[in-house]
């Protein structure tokens with residue numbers, strides 16, 4: 001734990017750089033959102049190209065992973081969804097409000113993916129630890145709130161949508177969704193995986209060998 005409440009603040013120059021790379025990202029799905037406590041943290045500058053790429057990749061809405069998922073949903077005939085449905089906690093990226101089914105597409109870096117375990121930035125550790133803890137806590141809270149009001153929630157991670165993983169991910173996810181939505185899948189997506197066993201609350205499992213790919 002931190003010895004004091006004092007965060008190592010980045011210099012103005014760094015802060016500006018961070019602000020630039022953060023724009024449109026942290027504010028949307030991953031940022032302080034205006035309501036959470038204090039929002040006194042400021043983003044440090046990205047310390048490496050990889051981190052910067054992750055930060056910039058976090059655009060909030062209509063990210064490439066989201067678009068990929070929606071494309072697969074449409075191909076499978078699982079349409080009729082709303083995107084960024086803001087009438088329930090967490091504003092699910094994809095939602096079928098009538099069926100109370102929600103799907104989140106999470107960025108591995110910001111939401112601390114349990115599958116690919118993205119690396120920690122090397123500097124401003126205190127900042128990042130707090131930031132990530134907040135994100136993860138918020139995700140858990142959102143999940144609970146949705147489930148408390150009868151929603152079924154799926155979480156798909158960015159790394160599960162990489163080329164070598166996406167087919168397996170969808171083969172697991174789509175039948176579950178179809179069952180929950182009471183729809184037929186348009187195209188066969190591999191073997192059915194017992195979609196109605198246990199309420200399908202868990203996120204689709206990616207391959208365990210999924211590494212963070214370039």
Ligand SMILES: [Zn+2]
Nearest residue numbers: 108113116159
């Ligand atoms: Zn991941």
